Amino acid sequence: MMICKSVVISSIIIALQLTACVALTSSNRYNRNNQPITCVKDKKLDGQLLQSPDNDTVYLILDGCRNPIPNNETFNNLFRSRDCIETTRLFRTVCHCTNVEITSGAILARETDGMDLYLVTKGVKRLLSDTNTFTAFCLDSNKVITMDKKLNIVLHYVKEGLPILVGAHQ
Numbered sequence: 001m002m003i004c005k006s007v008v009i010s011s012i013i014i015a016l017q018l019t020a021c022v023a024l025t026s027s028n029r030y031n032r033n034n035q036p037i038t039c040v041k042d043k044k045l046d047g048q049l050l051q052s053p054d055n056d057t058v059y060l061i062l063d064g065c066r067n068p069i070p071n072n073e074t075f076n077n078l079f080r081s082r083d084c085i086e087t088t089r090l091f092r093t094v095c096h097c098t099n100v101e102i103t104s105g106a107i108l109a110r111e112t113d114g115m116d117l118y119l120v121t122k123g124v125k126r127l128l129s130d131t132n133t134f135t136a137f138c139l140d141s142n143k144v145i146t147m148d149k150k151l152n153i154v155l156h157y158v159k160e161g162l163p164i165l166v167g168a169h170q
Contacts, residue, residue, distance in 0.1 A: 039095035041065055046166050047136035049085045052092070058085055060137075062164070065097035070104040077107050077143060078119070084138035108144045111152045117144060124161040136166040 041064035048061045049069075058075060059066040069075045075082075106121035108128075117134065118125040128134050134141070147155050 039093055041095050041097070045094060046164070047133070047138070049079065049138060050090075050094070051085050051087050052089060053087050054089075059094075060102055061094060062102070063097065063100045063162075064095070065100050066094040067096070067100055067102045069102055074102065074104055074106050077105070078102075078140065079138050080140040081138075108139060109155055110144055110146050111155055112147055112149055113152075118155070119164060120155070120158060123159060125155065125158045126161040127163040129163045129165045133164055133166045137164070 042061075043064040045061040046064065050059045050061065050066065051057065058069045060069060061067075069078075101122045103122045106119065109118050109120050109125070110116060117128045119128060119139075120126075128137070128139070
């Protein structure tokens with residue numbers, strides 16, 4: 001009796017694992033030869049703005065992942081111009097990671113008396129490490145919000161995330 005229960009439980013576990021595996025496999029995209037396309041995380045692509053020729057969504061590559069810019073207002077809060085966007089089908093091969101997000105209303109900010117620049121999104125401020133990073137991300141220095149003394153306190157207490165780096169600093 002004990003052997004039968006363990007066999008049944010083992011069979012259920014294996015069936016659940018196979019179902020999960022099939023579900024994951026079936027959600028993959030496929031190329032023209034019906035081969036699954038796998039995604040890559042590549043920090044060398046950080047800062048690029050990519051767009052598919054098939055839709056209007058613009059993606060920022062950050063931490064090696066593609067992150068959709070949620071709307072035009074957010075794009076305009078951050079970036080110099082739409083000239084920075086590269087239209088390519090290859091954006092699909094870059095992983096979409098849910099731990100990094102550009103949220104609606106994301107801003108560039110600095111404290112009144114500080115030199116540090118931050119990308120503030122999803123309740124986290126991330127230091128933009130240097131001018132090379134700022135330039136590589138096509139960010140617009142005219143859109144940096146300098147906090148007044150009251151808002152300095154708010155920015156000071158926003159959770160600090162990992163700094164954003166490009167090039168040799170990575």
